[in-house]
Amino acid sequence: MRSKGFDGMVCSIAGVMSAIGDRWGMIILRDLVCGLSRYEDFRKSSGVTNATLSDRLKHLEANGLIERRRYQANPERFEYLLTQKGRQIAPLMPVLAQIGDRLNVSGTSAPPMKVVNRKTGAEVRWSFIDQKTGEQVSPSDLKILEGPGANDLVRWRLSHRDTGTTMPKAIMAASNSG
């Protein structure tokens, strides 16, 4: 399942996905964000098999996203917590949830979860923000450029925008318009 090539990519998207591992890793992160921390609760929450759960917990721990902590001595029992690195990936969960809500892929006709501002109680949605004006930006107005860490492959990849699907066309459906 793991490809060496994947881990060698110069790409932050690949780096995050590699650290998470796969969609089971993502589901464990979802459960941690929802408040779960114990092995049996992860099992119950997702129906994941023991083999898959053990493997993905080890993967997340090896990649520094979670840590294992003993919460009971006799018999020994452990819980799993997000590390600082894991907490930086955690905000991805509401983003994924809201994208899925709009696509109606939850398996139900209404959002299973909602995110609110705990200070105001108001609903919270994610959006792109222009860092100069502070205004929200429609995904259709985004443009991807090479960054300071681009290598030849990144430059080559981005050089196709005029002939292929451009970023503006690709993300015409605004994340924050529904």
Next chain:
Amino acid sequence: MRSKGFDGMVCSIAGVMSAIGDRWGMIILRDLVCGLSRYEDFRKSSGVTNATLSDRLKHLEANGLIERRRYQANPERFEYLLTQKGRQIAPLMPVLAQIGDRLNVSGTSAPPMKVVNRKTGAEVRWSFIDQKTGEQVSPSDLKILEGPGANDLVRWRLSHRDTGTTMPKAIMAASNSG
């Protein structure tokens, strides 16, 4: 690799991840967003094997995220384009990229790509927005509640927040503070 249990989850996060398939599916979506559309270009861009690429393209097509279109008749040649559903998932790419940039998981010390507002040229970052005040919300102020589509399992999952890792604690590291 595919588990039946996964697809039956009442969860928008699981739904999106299921549609994408795995991290190779995500990398193909990244390449489409960057402007690639042809099989050989996907191969070159990521170093993915033929077997994996063919499988993931079929998966993305079966899940309605991409469509195959003939661009040359003799010999027949096809390109792959994002569907409307795929375009709604596309904004996830800059989000993932920016999370990865902050975690420095790109394999380089600087961001390989940057996202700008094509109208102003200013850098664009994603953020959470309070839907009543229009103000940005720190991830540490977010709270996950059950939505109208919650079932018993979702309610049970969210009932652990007082004993386990709460959402506010879980995402203390703001997505938009760095």
